[in-house]
Amino acid sequence: MNLKSILWILFVSISFSVTASPITGLLERIDKGASKKFVIERVKSDTDYFELDQRGSKVVIRGNNYVSIATGLNWYLKYYAGIHLSWNGMSAKLPATLPAVPQKERHMTTLPYRYDLNYCTYSYSMAFWDWERWEKEIDWMALHGINLPLAITGTEAVWYNVLDKLGYTKAEINEFIAGPGFLAWWLMNNLEGWGGPNPDHWYERQVALQKRILKRMREYGIEPVFPGYCGMVPHNAKEKLGLNVSEPGMWCGYRRPAFLQPDDPRFEEIASLYYKELENLYGKANFYSMDPFHEGGNTTGINLDAAGKAVMKAMKKVNPKAVWIIQAWQSNPRPDMIQNLESGDLLILDLTSECRPQWGDPASEWARKDGYGKHNWVYCMLLNYGGNVGLYGKMDNVIDNYYLAQEDSRASTTLKGVGMTPEGIENNPVMYELVMELPWRPERFTKEDWLKAYVKARYGKDEPILQAVWTKLANSIYNSPKKLIEQGTHESVFCARPGLDVYQVSTWSEMKEYYNPQEVIEAARLMISVADTFRGNNNFEYDLVDIVRQAIAEEGRSVQKAVTAAYRAGDKKTFASVSQKFLKLIVLQDDLLATRPEFRLGRWINCARALGDTPEEKALYEWNARVQITTWGNRQAAEGGGLRDYAHKEWNGLLKDFYYQRWKLYFQYLTQQLDGKNPLEIDFYAKEEAWTKQTKLYRAEAEGDCTDTAIRVFEEVFRK
Known part of the structure; x- marks a missing residue:
């Protein structure tokens, strides 16, 4: 030739x-x-x-x-x-x-894996996505180096087929499988059935969607991580099938699924059935995710060593080369369950390496003395809880902890990747850019040096004022200290169930004062100062709205304290003035967030309704969407289980029609007390539940000019 x-x-x-x-x-x-x-x-x-x-x-x-x-x-x-x-x-x-x-x-x-997604992400952010939105996300994954994402869409159809073959009726199956807004916690063995029953069309739609997702992932060479079989069975499997199961226990007011004992002779049979149905729909995978005993799962009477081996054996039977992926969260994975598994067969996600690492950092309260021993692990950033809205990050810690692990003589030998494990996405883009560049930067760097290039890339030009904005943010709200344990953003008091000494919104946020709110307000002021120059720049306008939103939330916290002080002083005139100012702030926040679709309740609800073929389906999906971001559960779970407002959102529409109304009702109650009356205690849950059953239409499209609105709102709030 x-x-x-x-x-x-x-x-x-x-x-x-x-x-x-x-x-x-x-x-x-x-x-x-x-x-x-x-x-x-x-x-x-x-x-x-x-x-x-x-x-x-x-x-x-x-x-x-x-x-x-x-x-x-x-x-x-x-x-x-x-x-x-x-x-x-x-x-x-x-x-x-x-x-x-x-x-x-x-x-x-040299790190082969870049992992993406948390089970919770699929519910808090992705519950109602269509293919158009998924296509963008898969492109985003590829652009950010992701080659190992969790892929759980359509798993409910696998379980439907499994239970059908085990003799469960359609009604019984739908009592087990959760609704669209709550599938994540069902798959993590936390609850059964809540949010359902699902219509037949839901299963059909999810199967078709997952096949498109997997096709595109595989075209890129992205390895999907399928949910494997970890022993989960319906709580009534003992009565229905005669299985030897553990007592399921409770999770935040919900009854858990049961765990099939590893020595039950049908463990292998049911696991094989599960994998067969999974393969029939979506093919085989090289990675399977399983998290038995997640968040307080009952292990009493269970041989954990045998359980780990049974789960591994079932997975290896379907694919001898497969790797079990498991989340390190709280006491999971139990050491007794994994200590006798072979090296290389397990990949552990150190789920919140930036906050509570378990890989062996002695400064962490969750540190394991010997880390993960012989097992491979991934350095992950969790960052977001509940899909909450708010600026937040641990910039120095994300960088320092990564290089600390790289330099650790023991942990570095089994460190195999970097990952993102947020409960909700589409927020704080700066933090995800930062963490996903770590594996491509062998030399330690500082956030200051990195931000210079990020700001220029983000806005398309090098602007000194914008560099100053991000310097302020990076040294305040985006730099939560290493020792501070906080579940995500410093939550907006607007979203809190009203009270005199209200501080955090969700039950487990563990908020602490770690930054000066004036730094955020000044950053917003600087953004406003160049807003006309960057008018029409999409990234700038998104950040402008988000940063001004944060500044207004900071002001809201200050005004709420003034409301409480006036009430306790018995100063009715001042109380009336500052309580009205607080309510006005919520309205202004609502106006601001109307200008970007990312901050609109209408986008969330309309995406949910769009998936329904019938009025009944649309109503079910809308109810799922409304409940998840407010009460989260029924009264028992919301109140006793602590789930209410866990997934709160500072969104247009939700601010005005939900949070504003709660605070207004509460201020009326306090006013009556100041007037010497004895009003009935407010049943907040009853009011909240009533909102979840409404069907008011909300627009998904942006309204108004975001730059003009941001300038107007900021000047009105912070007028000197």
């Missing part, structure tokens, strides 16, 4: 790679015609890497697989083209001539 023939084959090979590559589709979704501006080269390598290079007028993105190439593309867009693709915008207009790469830039990582 002559040289000309070889070159022709090489040219055809490269051309086919470009046209057939999922990167082509990705580029075209970012900006139509963008794929013609790049040369994509996939080169075999045992180590994940990407290179940025130049060939004539075209930018070359080179890597060992499509995820590495997508990561390189994202790096180029951010740090060369000044284009930051984010949850608030996954498309952009690329320049006619791309900025050149002056010299080859190479990044590699």
Whole structure:
């Protein structure tokens, strides 16, 4: 074969790679015609890497697989083209001539896994997503290097088939499987049935959606993590099937599913049935996620060593090369359950490495003396709880803990990846950018140096005032101290169930004062000062609304304290004035958040209703959507179980129609007391439950100009 023939084959090979590559589709979704501006080269390598290079007028993105190439593309867009693709915008207009790469830039990582998602994310953020939204998320995953995401959509259909074959009736199956807004906690063995029963169409829709999700993931080379079988059976499996099960116990007021004892002769049979039905619908996987005894699961009378071996054996039977993925959260995984499992067969997610690491950092209250021993693990950032809205981060700690683990002689040998495990997404993009760049940066760096490039990429230009904004935020609200244990954002008092000394909103937030609110307010003031200059810049306008929102929430906390002081002083005039000011702040916050779809209740509810084919289905999905973000559960679970307001949201519509009404009712109650009357205690749950049953229509689209509104609202709140 002559040289000309070889070159022709090489040219055809490269051309086919470009046209057939999922990167082509990705580029075209970012900006139509963008794929013609790049040369994509996939080169075999045992180590994940990407290179940025130049060939004539075209930018070359080179890597060992499509995820590495997508990561390189994202790096180029951010740090060369000044284009930051984010949850608030996954498309952009690329320049006619791309900025050149002056010299080859190479990044590699020795960590094979970049993990994504928490079971909770599927309910708090993804419960009502359609394919259009999922397509954007899979692109986002690839751009951020994710090659190992949890993939649980449609698992309810697997269980439906399993229980049907075990002799359960349709009604019994639907008493076991949770509704759309609560599937995460059913799959984590926390509850049964809440939010259901699901219509037949739900199962059909979820199967079709999961197949599209998996097809795209596999095109990229992304490995889906399927829920495996960990021994979960319905609570009545002893009576119904004669199985030897443990007592299921309770979780936050809900009865748990039962756990099938590993020595029950039918354990292997039911596990095999589960995996068969899973494979029939979605194929096999190389990774399966299982979390037996999650959040206080009852282990009394269970041989944990035997349980771990039974779960592993069932998984290995379906795929001998498969790896069991398990979340390290609270006392899970129990040491006795995993200590005799083979090295390499388990991948442990250190679920909140930035806050309560378990891998062995002696400064952590959850630290395990010997870490995870011989088992592999992933450094994860949890960050968000309940999908709550609010600026929050532990910037220094995210960076420092990662390099601390890398430098630990024992933990570093089994550290195999970096991951994101938030309960809710579409918030605080800066933190997710930070954590997902860690594996590509071998040298320790500071948040100050990193932010300089991030701010320029985020807004497309280097603006000193915006650098000052992020310096203030990074040294205050985004830098929660290492020793501070806090479940996510410093919660907005607007969302709290009213009280005189109300502080945190959700039961387990563990909030502490760790930053000066004036720093946030001043950051918002600086954003306002350049708002006209950046008018029309999507990333800036999203951040403008979010930062001004945070500033108003800070003011709300201050005014609420003044309300309490006036009441206790018996000063009726001042009480009337400051309580009305507090209510006005909620209205202004509602006005501000109406200008971005990301902060609108209507988007959440309308997405839920859109999945229904009938009025009854639409009503069920809307009820799921409303309950999850307010009462969360029935009265027992909401009140006694502590679940109410766990998934609170500072959203347009919810502020005005739910939180405002609670506070208004409470202020009326206090006013009556100041007038010497003896009003009846408020049954808040009754009022909250009534709202969950409403069907008021809410718009999903933005209303008003966000820049004009932010300026107006800020000036009204902080007028000197």
